Amino acid sequence: MKYKKIGDILIIDYIPDNLDELAKKHNVKTIMKINHIQGTKREPVYKILYGCETETINKENKCLFKLDLSKVMWSKGNVNERLRIAKLVQDDETVLDMFAGIGYFSIPIGVHSNAKMVISIEINPNSYYYLCENIKLNKCDNVTPVLGDCLVETPNYKADRILMGYVKTTHHYLKVAIESLNKGGIIHYHETVPEKLIGSRPISRIKQAAGDREVELLKINKIKKYAPGVEHVVIDALID
Numbered sequence: 001m002k003y004k005k006i007g008d009i010l011i012i013d014y015i016p017d018n019l020d021e022l023a024k025k026h027n028v029k030t031i032m033k034i035n036h037i038q039g040t041k042r043e044p045v046y047k048i049l050y051g052c053e054t055e056t057i058n059k060e061n062k063c064l065f066k067l068d069l070s071k072v073m074w075s076k077g078n079v080n081e082r083l084r085i086a087k088l089v090q091d092d093e094t095v096l097d098m099f100a101g102i103g104y105f106s107i108p109i110g111v112h113s114n115a116k117m118v119i120s121i122e123i124n125p126n127s128y129y130y131l132c133e134n135i136k137l138n139k140c141d142n143v144t145p146v147l148g149d150c151l152v153e154t155p156n157y158k159a160d161r162i163l164m165g166y167v168k169t170t171h172h173y174l175k176v177a178i179e180s181l182n183k184g185g186i187i188h189y190h191e192t193v194p195e196k197l198i199g200s201r202p203i204s205r206i207k208q209a210a211g212d213r214e215v216e217l218l219k220i221n222k223i224k225k226y227a228p229g230v231e232h233v234v235i236d237a238l239i240d
């Protein structure tokens with residue numbers, strides 16, 4: 001029996017006897033069961049067990065994330081990665097967040113770094129709405145939201161650092177990302193990969209997409225178990 005509290009909403013993976021008691025114990029207004037996250041836009045398939053309000057504000061790493069848990073996803077397992085990336089950003093960098101969601105990475109970068117600009121591309125109008133809300137809520141004046149498909153929008157920008165925080169066929173987006181990456185820039189490429197391929201498949205995909213450009217592997221960061229024998233990893237790679 002697992003549970004997690006997101007703002008003042010409790011997410012559980014079982015149906016308990018006494019929902020009233022559980023709500024009081026955790027001081028929440030709503031209890032939901034999220035069965036899975038579906039599709040390209042990462043939308044939750046859910047059931048409301050208690051209460052009715054599904055919008056909340058979750059506080060993490062000194063950032064506020066407003067979101068509606070019936071419309072957009074929240075991954076607790078990525079908490080350390082969200083802060084790790086924000087701390088890597090150097091003063092005056094231009095950062096491109098290709099799969100921005102509600103600002104999972106863009107908001108911590110806006111709050112914790114001195115980036116010159118963060119361009120945050122998101123395809124799901126519901127996520128884009130909360131991305132705009134979170135930019136206001138956290139006073140991130142240097143974060144620019146863009147509603148659209150990153151395959152189409154990315155070529156409009158040049159960046160020193162590109163975030164690819166998506167795990168469904170992310171390698172299809174590598175070429176377009178690398179074409180927008182300045183010389184000596186860094187990509188953070190996410191992939192779900194069988195354990196025995198962690199050291200080989202993601203980096204070879206990056207090298208293939210980079211063509212003649214030189215690729216230096218900086219780090220392989222394991223985020224969490226995705227499925228039995230499959231890890232969600234992030235590859236930090238510098239591309240000259």
Ligand SMILES: C[S@@+](CC[C@H](N)C(=O)[O-])C[C@H]1O[C@@H](n2cnc3c(N)ncnc32)[C@H](O)[C@@H]1O
Nearest residue numbers: 041042075078099101104122123124149150165
């Ligand atoms: C939900 S985030 C991944 C979670 C995030 N890494 C975290 O820290 O929790 C992925 C986002 O990419 C968006 N997305 C998927 N395909 C896209 C595309 N082609 N262009 C822009 N955004 C896209 C989805 O709508 C979703 O909001």
